[in-house]
Amino acid sequence: MPIAPPPQLKAGLFARGSGTLKGPKAVKGPPPPKPPPGLRIEHRVGIQAPAEVIWEVLADLKSWEQWCKLYPKAAGEIRIGSVLDITLALPGRPEEEIHPTVLEWVPNEQLHWRLTMLGGLVKTTRFFEIETLAAESCIVSNGELIAGLIGPRLGKRMGRTIYRAFVQMNDDLKARAELLWQRRKD
Numbered sequence: 001m002p003i004a005p006p007p008q009l010k011a012g013l014f015a016r017g018s019g020t021l022k023g024p025k026a027v028k029g030p031p032p033p034k035p036p037p038g039l040r041i042e043h044r045v046g047i048q049a050p051a052e053v054i055w056e057v058l059a060d061l062k063s064w065e066q067w068c069k070l071y072p073k074a075a076g077e078i079r080i081g082s083v084l085d086i087t088l089a090l091p092g093r094p095e096e097e098i099h100p101t102v103l104e105w106v107p108n109e110q111l112h113w114r115l116t117m118l119g120g121l122v123k124t125t126r127f128f129e130i131e132t133l134a135a136e137s138c139i140v141s142n143g144e145l146i147a148g149l150i151g152p153r154l155g156k157r158m159g160r161t162i163y164r165a166f167v168q169m170n171d172d173l174k175a176r177a178e179l180l181w182q183r184r185k186d
Helices: 049-058 061-067 151-185
Strands: 039-047 074-075 085-088 096-098 101-106 110-117 122-134 135-148
Touching: 049 061, 049 122, 049 135, 049 151, 061 074, 061 122, 061 151, 122 151, 135 151
Parallel strands: none
Antiparallel strands: 039 135, 074 085, 085 096, 101 110, 110 122, 122 135
């Protein structure tokens, strides 16, 4: 005996109204995270050396005077909460002693420090981040977040000078790390 076709329904088996299936209603998730407040100045550079070699150059604060024009003197111990003693030499400005506090560091990956100036009116977070692309190839991000009551305004006024200093530092870091890596390979 043949089976009769199912009766025609106004709606499809699991849908209402039109007889077509509809997907589930979109559920709103949490909003995307807000970027940190303030002005961000950053320069990135590719370096043909392993992250370990780049980190070795960055972590050796005493040797910065040999290659880093932006920070001709640096001393201290890289550990969370420690205060570093650094001389800042922005082009066209007098050298200045700064004493940032290390916020976080991960060997071969990142170094972040915080500096408060002008009685808290300017707060900066300085970062160096190493992103490994391949065994002997990395991208280094060298930048600063400038916040506080007058920080962004000051950052905009000095932004080009700061950016050029970051470019120079990255070029010097690249040259030093690649030279060190080449010597070790040979």
